[in-house]
Amino acid sequence: MENYAKIADTSKSRVVIIGGGFAGIELAKSLRDADVQVVLIDKENYHTFQPLLYQVATAGVEADSIIHPFRKIFKNQDNFYFRLAEVEQVYTENRVVETSIGLIKYDYLVIATGATTNYFGNKQMEENAISIKSLDDALELRNTILYNFEKALQIDDEEQRNSLMDYVIVGGGPTGVEVAGALCELRNHVFPKDYKELNFREMDIYLIQSGPQLLKGMSDEAGKKAQEYLESFGVNLWMNRRVKSYDGYTVTLDNGQTLLTRTLIWAAGVTGAPVQGIRPESVLKGNQLQVDAYNRVVGYEDVFAIGDIAAMITAEHPRGYPMLAQPAMQQGELLGYNLKSLMAGKPLKAFEYNDKGSMATVGRNRAVADLKLFNKEIKTQGFFAWLIWMFVHLISVVGFRNRLVVLVNWGWNYFTYDTGNRLIMGRKHVNIPVEETVPHKAME
Amino acid sequence: MENYAKIADTSKSRVVIIGGGFAGIELAKSLRDADVQVVLIDKENYHTFQPLLYQVATAGVEADSIIHPFRKIFKNQDNFYFRLAEVEQVYTENRVVETSIGLIKYDYLVIATGATTNYFGNKQMEENAISIKSLDDALELRNTILYNFEKALQIDDEEQRNSLMDYVIVGGGPTGVEVAGALCELRNHVFPKDYKELNFREMDIYLIQSGPQLLKGMSDEAGKKAQEYLESFGVNLWMNRRVKSYDGYTVTLDNGQTLLTRTLIWAAGVTGAPVQGIRPESVLKGNQLQVDAYNRVVGYEDVFAIGDIAAMITAEHPRGYPMLAQPAMQQGELLGYNLKSLMAGKPLKAFEYNDKGSMATVGRNRAVADLKLFNKEIKTQGFFAWLIWMFVHLISVVGFRNRLVVLVNWGWNYFTYDTGNRLIMGRKHVNIPVEETVPHKAME
Structure with a gap:
């Protein structure tokens, strides 16, 4: 015992x-x-509000705002016991x-x-790609993005520099679409001021989707509008393509095309x-x-x-x-x-899914939403959808304090185009000389 | 070249x-x-607002609120170049x-x-104690405190359990006083709800000061009042004592007395x-x-x-x-x-220190301040000093957004007695069985 x-x-x-x-x-x-x-x-000792993890990864909200300790959530529930x-x-x-x-x-x-x-058994991908399923993942991606630019500053070779500045996102579901949109906003409004010595026309963002449409679980309208928004932001959308391999530097697609990047974000399943x-x-x-x-x-x-x-x-x-x-x-x-x-020996109730619809945000004032209200389907895209997205996510973040902090962050970002949390925390890469991070392929 | x-x-x-x-x-x-x-x-790629590090360590404010990326601070200064x-x-x-x-x-x-x-050359202390000089230190202390209680839940042996629940703070300067006060508030208002299975009368907080007075750089009034506040909160104040050794479990003082703790916070120099x-x-x-x-x-x-x-x-x-x-x-x-x-070949100006005074906060509504205004010395303690402390630190935190976030946190904490950031982030200890963390001395 x-x-x-x-x-x-x-x-x-x-x-x-x-x-x-x-x-x-x-x-x-x-x-x-x-x-x-x-x-x-x-x-973990905290609940993670997963729908906003991508915002932590892209410096939009503070990590602490979207996580909530279990003991705090249940502090007034006497029959609750937590074990880490x-x-x-x-x-x-x-x-x-x-x-x-x-x-x-x-x-x-x-x-x-x-x-x-799900890396679908691709071990090489698992080793080299970054995903966004946990808080640690999100912070790792944030650190990686920021550190990439610090390294890029030190590199003369154009191919090498571009491999640090370019991003490949695999998977056109909500996470892929949201990350691509957020990276574009950083490129267009935030990074050029932070890194004046870099030319952000060199920064390319690729979104690779295996099927013919984005946001597969949503309506055609939503998928098409998301595609339109991303293209207007300057994302390189590659539809009907699959990634075959990624060695940490070269991405190879099913049609033989290649892309060079240090950072592949895996949101494909x-x-x-x-x-x-x-x-x-x-x-x-x-x-x-x-x-x-x-x-x-x-x-x-x-x-x-x-x-x-x-x-x-x-x-x-x-x-x-x-x-x-x-x-x-x-x-x-x-x-x-x-x-x-x-x-109590009473009969059980079978589950019936009450589908309230789904939505995804592509960026400032741009979102897509397929709502189900009173048995009616409402499809909306653009500013109104974006307002609904903000509202729903804000009230869903656990705890009044966290809601206020997220609101302050979003308000600040909206009016200043200046996301606050561009901090390289935790994992340190400072001592890694740039050369060591270059795979030998690139040294040829 | x-x-x-x-x-x-x-x-x-x-x-x-x-x-x-x-x-x-x-x-x-x-x-x-x-x-x-x-x-x-x-x-690091960020400036740390050191005076509030102790609040990060004690879950009072979010880490992101007291750090500010250099590139953001100087984004409008054209002659500024940052290198990580x-x-x-x-x-x-x-x-x-x-x-x-x-x-x-x-x-x-x-x-x-x-x-x-400054560990004054004591290698054993350096290895086993926690300090609060950097953001990483503060997050490590926060993780340690929270994880200690998760572990304490699993321990029947009273001495072992107490070693996880007790804290020894060495050094009676502002950091030591502020941490001791903040830990008391957590013990009195927050932890008992989070860990209902633990008896917080078992949690002892010791503050050890080598001299006869706290807050050495401040006035006698400030030092005495800080002492009075801490005693009223239930801190065990040991004045005129020095710590000789700490092996991660047993603290030995210069007079031969010993204390048992897993967590010694070193704020002694x-x-x-x-x-x-x-x-x-x-x-x-x-x-x-x-x-x-x-x-x-x-x-x-x-x-x-x-x-x-x-x-x-x-x-x-x-x-x-x-x-x-x-x-x-x-x-x-x-x-x-x-x-x-x-x-410009012009004469230089010699430095003259404009001492505006100093202050320290002990807890809710309790602070001590020695102010110098218009060549007058104003010494004040209690609620008014605490308001000044809050105001000065709030306006000093870099950036309007950060100020608002800190304000939300403080406001929330003040009215609910419920600090928000009780998250164990980063370093994971989940897999460490409790037994392994017990030094052999305790196994006798």
Whole structure:
């Protein structure tokens, strides 16, 4: 019994939630008045508001504004217990989770581990590309972008200098589109003042999309307008192209074309992040866990999955619901209700997705939105969509203080064209001589 | 010539400033209309507002709010050039600085490298203690404090648990006093809600001061009042004591007493951070460079030092001016004026310190201030001093946006007793089992 993690024994049923993303925190909130012990396990001590990670990466908002400590979110919820730990394996027969701080027993297990970047098995890409799935990723990208220019200042060779100033973004979904737009704004309004010695006409931004359209999950109108906006900003849009390889310097496309860049941003796909110990029959392609209409993992009585990790296959959604915040939050909330019903011996309620629509922002005054209001579809693009985007994201950022800080940042950026957070923090590259960062190919 | 760093050749006299603290940026600003090329070298790309570092460490303000990128500060100053680099050595005979990005020539060299933590040669202390001189230090302390409690939750042994919950602060200057006060506020108002399973009566905060009084550079009234405030907050004040050793677990004092803690915060002294290559005759005890009344390093024509690194010995100040922001900023500004005079063949102006007084805050509504206004000394303590402290620090934080963000944070903290930034970022300790962090002494 010694290797059990220490958690107060409340002699109540224990619901263990693995992962504090949108789904996990909505579930924990939904259980606030339940006669259970809620234990949330996460490897960070904070919830990340993922839709704004790209703004941290592009110096638009402060890192601290879009992350919120779990203990603070739940400080007034008495049945809530947080544990900072990594999950190693679940043993469903013994109803126990093995973690870095010891074993944790459960009565109900909820897997809400979300998704992770999908490199489709390309190890070389995984090593050399940067993704934007976590706060650490976003800060790494911010550091890389800023440090690239500091290095570019020291380089005479045009090809070498350009490889530091050019950016290739792979994937034309919301993240790819938003990052491309934000980088353009930095190029057009911020960097030329910061780095007067560099010629920003040399800075090229490429967005590579495998299909014929951007923002695949959205309407044709949204995709086309996003394309129009990005082109007007000066993004080089390469549609119907796939990236074959990237060695940290040369990007090779499926048609043999090449691009040179030090920074490839990979936003081309995600895959579920399952835990060890779930029976393989329940794990679908894409590493998602197949769940029934109550988010119960197929084949289990007491194991559930919600959010990006869960695939609820229906006639309408043969590949499950989209991996977005809305279905995750709705599943989390409903599962809280259902767990209470289950314990009370009442019938469960099947999940129904209330799709409120989706949106993406391309830049200042430019966004695209497909909204669903009162069963009506409203498609809008431009300034109005951008205002809605701002409003929705601002009210969604957890906590009044954070909302105010984000508002101050956005207001400042809007009126001054001057994003504030151009700081190279953490990881230091100062001592790396420029030469060492040049792969030998470039030395020929 | 190949190993010269690339900096635009403006064929103007070049002033190279090493270090972008208060002194360095005031000098660069003061040279804005001078017919020179100003080159600032720093190993970070941002200026740190050091007086508020302790608030980052204690989760009071966001890291991004108290740091400001150099390129942003000077984006409208045409003669300003920033280089992110580490200085390795200066060669004063050849008028050249060797840096991590190559050699940089100068016509006038200004050393503004500031001060660093002084462990007085105690290597063991240096390894085990945490200081608060840089942003990285402050974030490390924040991470450590928060992670200590996560670990304490898992420990049954009372001595072990207490070692994680107790804090020992060494040094009763402004930093020591401010950190002790801030930790008390966290203990009294924030942590008990975050960690309901811990008993915060177990959390002890010790402040150890070698002399008989706190805040040595300030008035007796200020020191006594600070002591009274800290005692009322529940800090264990140990006066006239010195720390002899600290192995990461046991603190041994000069009288043989011991304390157990995982976290010793060292705020007991600073020493100059000189650069290699300055003749030893000009380096005083305490690693400061001796300068004349014009901040010229003794023995040189074209090498200057300003701020904490400079010791301007006068009859009134036999050990130089105090290592504070005020003299640093004033020396920076005056040196800009003097360099312009020097180039114009005009007489130089000797430095005169305009002491506006000093202050320290102990906590909510409690600060001490010794002000000097119109040649009058005003000593005040309590709520009014605290308001002045808030006002002065708020207007001093560089940039309107940052001021607003700090204001939002402070306002939020004041009215809710709830500091926002309790995030464990960067360095991860998640995988370290608690046992491994226990030194063998404790295993006996």
